[in-house]
Amino acid sequence: MFEARIDRKVFVAPDGTRRQVLRDVRVSIAGGEVIALLGSSGIGKSTTLRILLGLDTAFDGAVQHRDWRIGVVFQEPRLLPWLTVADNLRLVVTDGMPQPDIGALLEMVRLPNAADLYPRQLSLGMARRAALARALAVSPELLALDEPFASLDPQLAAALADVVGRWTRDTGAAVLLATHDLAQALQLASRVLVLAGTPATLAADVPVPAGNDAATRAALQADLASRFPFFTANGDGLPGASLTD
Numbered sequence: 001m002f003e004a005r006i007d008r009k010v011f012v013a014p015d016g017t018r019r020q021v022l023r024d025v026r027v028s029i030a031g032g033e034v035i036a037l038l039g040s041s042g043i044g045k046s047t048t049l050r051i052l053l054g055l056d057t058a059f060d061g062a063v064q065h066r067d068w069r070i071g072v073v074f075q076e077p078r079l080l081p082w083l084t085v086a087d088n089l090r091l092v093v094t095d096g097m098p099q100p101d102i103g104a105l106l107e108m109v110r111l112p113n114a115a116d117l118y119p120r121q122l123s124l125g126m127a128r129r130a131a132l133a134r135a136l137a138v139s140p141e142l143l144a145l146d147e148p149f150a151s152l153d154p155q156l157a158a159a160l161a162d163v164v165g166r167w168t169r170d171t172g173a174a175v176l177l178a179t180h181d182l183a184q185a186l187q188l189a190s191r192v193l194v195l196a197g198t199p200a201t202l203a204a205d206v207p208v209p210a211g212n213d214a215a216t217r218a219a220l221q222a223d224l225a226s227r228f229p230f231f232t233a234n235g236d237g238l239p240g241a242s243l244t245d
Helices: 045-052 085-091 102-108 124-136 154-171 182-188 214-227 230-234
Strands: 002-012 018-029 034-038 060-065 070-073 142-146 174-179 191-196 201-207
Touching: 002 045, 018 034, 018 045, 018 191, 034 045, 034 182, 045 060, 045 142, 045 174, 070 124, 085 102, 085 124, 102 124, 124 142, 124 154, 142 154, 154 174, 154 182, 174 182, 182 214, 191 214, 201 214, 214 230
Parallel strands: 018 201, 034 174, 034 191, 070 142, 142 174
Antiparallel strands: 002 018, 002 060, 191 201
16 A cells, blocks of 8 residues: 655745645555546646655655555656667666566557667657656556656547556556546546645545446546536546647
8 A cells, every 4th residue: 555645745936935735635545546646737746746756755744655666657758868769668677677578568658660769769759658668667566657648649648548557457556647637537547536726635536436438437527527627627638628738
């Protein structure tokens, strides 16, 4: 079990101004769960994710978990420009980990011919897919995704969401997905957490019923959109909305 309590997170500006961005956020994740962290753009999803991953320790609260192996996809791909795609994937595999099948990983994210390319030869969408393959290369027990399908066309984004879903079912790993896209979240998640307010707090923790067919997703989408108007105001996850930022 992965558990976190964020009592308060404050940003301090260069002029000394303090702004509280998070309060009273509780998150728990069990193996096999897919947790979607939702909220409007700028609400604090990435900050919450960084705290949960131990990348930001300047907060009031605590994060407790066993020594999970974690794979992360950030908003920016962060590929090392002097390495090929294949070498970027190999770089994250440390001693004692099984060597990944680079070809199979790149095939999974629909980059079958990219192993010998350098990041400068990739489009942003291709680089995002390579970053997903890199996160999977460590065989993570927790896969953390921060807006992973931005810059992808809707069809490809949906296909890669299916890949992540199948991978989760096959491995029993947990997934934490930060996104502003409600439809995308409901495609993948077993639970939906919604951040809202100023400062942001956990305003909803909604289980997604097993089976998650189109009718179920539509009903949940309508309910959440009615409860949280920013989904409608921003077009986030509503029919016809883009999956790009």
